[in-house]
Amino acid sequence: MIDSYFLRTGSTSKKRKLDDRETISEHRDSQTAGCMDDISNSGELSSRLSCFDNISSKQSLEWKKISAENLDLDYVQLFTKTEADSLFQQAERMIKYNANSKVFLHGKWHNIPRKQTAYGDTGLRYTFSGATVSAQPWSNAGFLKDICDLISTLTGHKFNFVLVNRYKDGIDHMGEHRDDETDLETGSAIASISLGQARDFIFRHADARGRSAKRKIEPVKLELSHGSLLMMNHPTNVYWFHSLPVRKRAFLPRINLTFRKMVVKS
DNA sequence: TACGGTCACCGGA
């Protein structure tokens, strides 16, 4: 099964289009290939927590800073493959996705090309393009709260909400957008955990979009690997759009967790 | 080669 994955994916061809200067691609295949094969039996949640023991401080982690004009990202391989496999399995078992998620764009309703849900503090919700995603209680998926606490400790940013997107394969995707400022606490960072299939992730500056773009600014392209953490720091989301494009050569599911600090609205 | 698959990009109301 792993062999067939390698054959179908074509580990070298994927990097062809990406500029090495801007691309983070090490470990891609080795970290992704086995995750669906590891059907380990579940342990208690407490035993999962032990996998966080060795990442209690920033010290042992190799962070990579990614900078451009008004773009500020920090990327790190937060979890080992074994840890990430376990988290992926828990996500598949515990996360319940919303049915019939639709968005309204240019006069039409569309089904979103992925599955989505959210967890968080009571009463929080996230709105975009005519859709509202209400937080399920943390207690419905306790491991998400554990990850939330871990990255809060690790980064010093406090989060109260996680948006979950599941891409069943490389056809599932997310179009270019900026996150809605009005729902987010101003100046807060967004923490993005990736589990499963590695996927390209692309940032484009607002001033470089459209036929009559004011300026020529190169896109910033990353690959988000199994078990990675990407910190999107202020003011990245003010100036840069981001997207997860279709990748026909990707066949396995990816689950993305974006931890946010939401404004409490009445 | 000429073609088909993939992808980047644009623009729609």
Add this chain to the structure above:
DNA sequence: ATCCGGTGACCGT
């Protein structure tokens, strides 16, 4: 405007 469809460049066969 987290969608889609159309267009054209590029690349591998």
